[in-house]
Amino acid sequence: MSDASNQSLYAPREPIYPKTVTGRFRTLKWRIMIATLSVYYVMPWIRWDRGPQLPDQAVLVDLAGRRFYWFWIEIWPHEFYFVAGLLIMAGLGLFLFTSALGRVWCGYACPQTVWTDLFLLVERRVEGDRNAQIKLAKAPWSLRKARLRGTKWAIWLLIALCTGGAWVFYFADAPTLARDLVTLNAAPVAYSTIGILTATTFIFGGFMREQVCIYMCPWPRIQAAMMDDDTLTVAYRDWRGEPRGKKRVESSGDCIDCMACVNVCPTGIDIRDGQQMACITCALCIDACDDIMEKIGKPRGLIDYLALSDEPLEREGMAPRPYWKHVLRPRTVIYTALWSLFGAALVFALFIRAEIDVTVAPIRNPQFVTLSDGSIRNAYDIRLRNKHGEDRPFRIRASGDLALRAELEGTPYETVTVAANETRLQRVYLVAPRGSDPADGDVTDIRFWIEDLASGERVHADSIFKGRALR
Amino acid sequence: MSKKKPDVETTGHEWDGIEELNNPLPRWWLYTFYLTIIWGIGYTIAFPAWPMISGATEGLLGYSTRAEVAADIAAVDARNADFIATLASADLSTLSRDDPAYHFGVAGGAAVFRANCSQCHGSGAQGALGYPNLLDDDWLWGGTLSEIEYTVRHGIRNETDWDAHYSEMPAFAEILSEEEQSAVVEYVLSLSGEDHDAALLETGATLYVDQCASCHGDAGRGDRFLGAPNLTDAIWLYGGSRDAVAYTVANARFGVMPAWGQRLEEDEIKAVTLYLHQLGGGE
Numbered sequence: 001m002s003d004a005s006n007q008s009l010y011a012p013r014e015p016i017y018p019k020t021v022t023g024r025f026r027t028l029k030w031r032i033m034i035a036t037l038s039v040y041y042v043m044p045w046i047r048w049d050r051g052p053q054l055p056d057q058a059v060l061v062d063l064a065g066r067r068f069y070w071f072w073i074e075i076w077p078h079e080f081y082f083v084a085g086l087l088i089m090a091g092l093g094l095f096l097f098t099s100a101l102g103r104v105w106c107g108y109a110c111p112q113t114v115w116t117d118l119f120l121l122v123e124r125r126v127e128g129d130r131n132a133q134i135k136l137a138k139a140p141w142s143l144r145k146a147r148l149r150g151t152k153w154a155i156w157l158l159i160a161l162c163t164g165g166a167w168v169f170y171f172a173d174a175p176t177l178a179r180d181l182v183t184l185n186a187a188p189v190a191y192s193t194i195g196i197l198t199a200t201t202f203i204f205g206g207f208m209r210e211q212v213c214i215y216m217c218p219w220p221r222i223q224a225a226m227m228d229d230d231t232l233t234v235a236y237r238d239w240r241g242e243p244r245g246k247k248r249v250e251s252s253g254d255c256i257d258c259m260a261c262v263n264v265c266p267t268g269i270d271i272r273d274g275q276q277m278a279c280i281t282c283a284l285c286i287d288a289c290d291d292i293m294e295k296i297g298k299p300r301g302l303i304d305y306l307a308l309s310d311e312p313l314e315r316e317g318m319a320p321r322p323y324w325k326h327v328l329r330p331r332t333v334i335y336t337a338l339w340s341l342f343g344a345a346l347v348f349a350l351f352i353r354a355e356i357d358v359t360v361a362p363i364r365n366p367q368f369v370t371l372s373d374g375s376i377r378n379a380y381d382i383r384l385r386n387k388h389g390e391d392r393p394f395r396i397r398a399s400g401d402l403a404l405r406a407e408l409e410g411t412p413y414e415t416v417t418v419a420a421n422e423t424r425l426q427r428v429y430l431v432a433p434r435g436s437d438p439a440d441g442d443v444t445d446i447r448f449w450i451e452d453l454a455s456g457e458r459v460h461a462d463s464i465f466k467g468r469a470l471r
Numbered sequence: 472m473s474k475k476k477p478d479v480e481t482t483g484h485e486w487d488g489i490e491e492l493n494n495p496l497p498r499w500w501l502y503t504f505y506l507t508i509i510w511g512i513g514y515t516i517a518f519p520a521w522p523m524i525s526g527a528t529e530g531l532l533g534y535s536t537r538a539e540v541a542a543d544i545a546a547v548d549a550r551n552a553d554f555i556a557t558l559a560s561a562d563l564s565t566l567s568r569d570d571p572a573y574h575f576g577v578a579g580g581a582a583v584f585r586a587n588c589s590q591c592h593g594s595g596a597q598g599a600l601g602y603p604n605l606l607d608d609d610w611l612w613g614g615t616l617s618e619i620e621y622t623v624r625h626g627i628r629n630e631t632d633w634d635a636h637y638s639e640m641p642a643f644a645e646i647l648s649e650e651e652q653s654a655v656v657e658y659v660l661s662l663s664g665e666d667h668d669a670a671l672l673e674t675g676a677t678l679y680v681d682q683c684a685s686c687h688g689d690a691g692r693g694d695r696f697l698g699a700p701n702l703t704d705a706i707w708l709y710g711g712s713r714d715a716v717a718y719t720v721a722n723a724r725f726g727v728m729p730a731w732g733q734r735l736e737e738d739e740i741k742a743v744t745l746y747l748h749q750l751g752g753g754e
Contacts, residue, residue: 011494011497013499363595365593370705429751
């Protein structure tokens with residue numbers, strides 16, 4: 001056993017001050033950030049007309065009403081397989097992108113990366129770039145430092161509040177909830193959710209940052225299983241760059257050891273050490289190095305998207321294989337095929353699902369009832385779902401044997417009205433006169449026909465009629 | 472992340488040259504760990520936690536799952552109070568099916584039925600030999616809401632409620648000879664179209680008019696005022712075989728039902744009435 005007494009139990013975080021960088025990947029990341037954040041903040045405010053009795057919010061997770069609305073699609077609890085399917089597609093999509101492009105999700109689209117980027121932007125605007133930040137961090141507390149820190153934290157907190165605030169709007173009517181939140185009339189769970197998400201955004205984006213990726217997130221741990229030698233990842237061409245050095249000699253490589261790649265790294269690593277767990281492949285070091293290479297008149301791409309399988313080729317001085325040959329391989333083709341299969345199945349399921357939803361449960365206690373005139377009566381509980389935004393009349397009829405007569409409990413008519421967005425349980429009786437085949441027989445197959453009188457849509461549900469011979 | 476080769480001690484564990492480093496923990500992780508310990512101690516003080524010889528420590532906050540359930544039940548009762556009040560004072564024949572109290576009554580009535588009535592009438596209300604089937608369209612004492620309510624409230628032939636339905640069929644073994652009884656049985660069987668001995672019909676018909684028609688009616692359709700069963704239909708409370716009918720004629724039957732008005736709350740009687748009326752036989 002080692003002697004741990006001389007060793008601290010913890011390792012303090014080494015602060016990271018990523019330097020501003022410009023370039024094609026940085027531009028791409030700005031665009032992705034604008035797109036993803038816009039979608040996140042704006043989505044709940046988009047309206048979508050569904051009729052007078054349904055919410056007019058385009059995207060709404062109505063937990064209390066057990067409905068999920070997404071533009072023209074409405075998901076009821078019994079259709080939760082759509083959500084499961086989407087999650088499977090998201091998983092397969094992640095596999096596909098990881099096997100083709102490494103941790104591209106981490107580097108470009110992960111909320112942790114996007115919000116950290118936003119927080120870094122605020123930090124630079126308030127405190128200045130890397131060097132100014134280091135200077136400020138080392139400086140003793142002063143009025144200026146307090147002002148800068150205070151401003152930065154206030155803006156962070158505001159962003160965090162908006163982030164937590166936007167989240168709850170997905171679960172209730174946004175304009176109503178916004179008014180309730182301001183007038184302190186909203187439900188406590190709304191405030192606590194906003195509070196928790198504000199705190200996590202503020203802490204994760206402002207202070208934890210790369211530690212979330214390195215210590216907390218499980219994805220870096222399993223990504224290795226998705227990657228192979230053909231996966232494109234951010235890497236350093238050490239055969240071209242080494243030996244590195246500021247002092248240029250005959251044998252020097254292209255790397256002038258300017259540390260630009262290290263200074264811009266949001267996780268504080270040196271990409272020249274090779275692939276490592278802390279690298280989220282944000283590609284900012286590529287931008288930084290390309291900039292330097294141009295300035296010293298060397299070709300770009302000392303740090304670049306590379307596949308490991310190209311390394312031996314490049315060491316021999318040969319050209320690497322084109323990107324598309326790396327991306328297009330059995331593994332990615334299989335992932336794409338699976339992903340498309342699920343997508344096609346979901347779209348198919350979406351189109352074939354009926355607007356009327358009916359289930360029939362024959363009552364089996366007792367199996368049948370003998371009426372005073374000797375006829376045999378069966379009872380059925382029919383559950384009708386009206387997925388529309390207005391009340392709808394449904395006509396219930398039965399077929400299977402001409403002798404059978406259908407009656408609805410509680411009404412002399414063959415039509416019932418189901419309230420908007422509701423389920424109605426209607427008991428239906430089928431009566432077979434004394435001496436008829438269904439009455440004297442064992443089991444007769446029957447079919448209920450339910451017609452939506454407003455749309456003319458008709459669906460059926462099969463069941464059985466039990467006669468006296470069943471006993 | 473440290474860039475240098477970490478200069479930390481190993482735990483001394485080594486497998487095929489792979490050593491286990493004794494790396495220090497991130498500070499936030501360690502502090503979170505300590506925090507959970509402090510939280511855990513505080514939690515066990517504030518909430519019931521430590522098992523003692525009888526029961527457990529109660530905790531400073533006095534929290535109890537039992538009290539929470541009691542509060543939940545009280546909240547449900549408070550929510551239902553309006554329905555119960557409406558139901559208890561309702562005139563069932565005018566209570567609309569769209570009224571939430573109606574659905575509350577049907578659902579509640581089903582529970583009342585299962586707890587109090589199913590022992591005799593069956594869990595599906597299908598009845599049993601001697602206990603009427605409540606699903607069909609044949610009623611001894613009437614199948615309207617008010618008639619069902621009366622029967623539930625006062626019962627039948629019991630000794631506890633003076634308003635209970637009452638009627639009594641004589642045991643004809645003491646009145647008629649065996650041949651006469653057989654003739655009546657054949658006539659009764661003929662009323663509902665069962666197989667019968669046509670030779671005895673004439674005697675049977677005469678005896679029926681003298682002995683039975685005063686309650687069961689000239690045509691045998693029964694009399695709900697007296698709870699006399701309809702003998703012409705396909706439903707037999709005590710069985711429709713020749714032996715069963717003969718037994719009934721000879722010994723009579725005396726079905727008893729308790730007066731539920733003495734056992735159930737007003738709203739429960741109304742609820743179970745609503746439930747029974749919508750089972751398929753309600754009039």
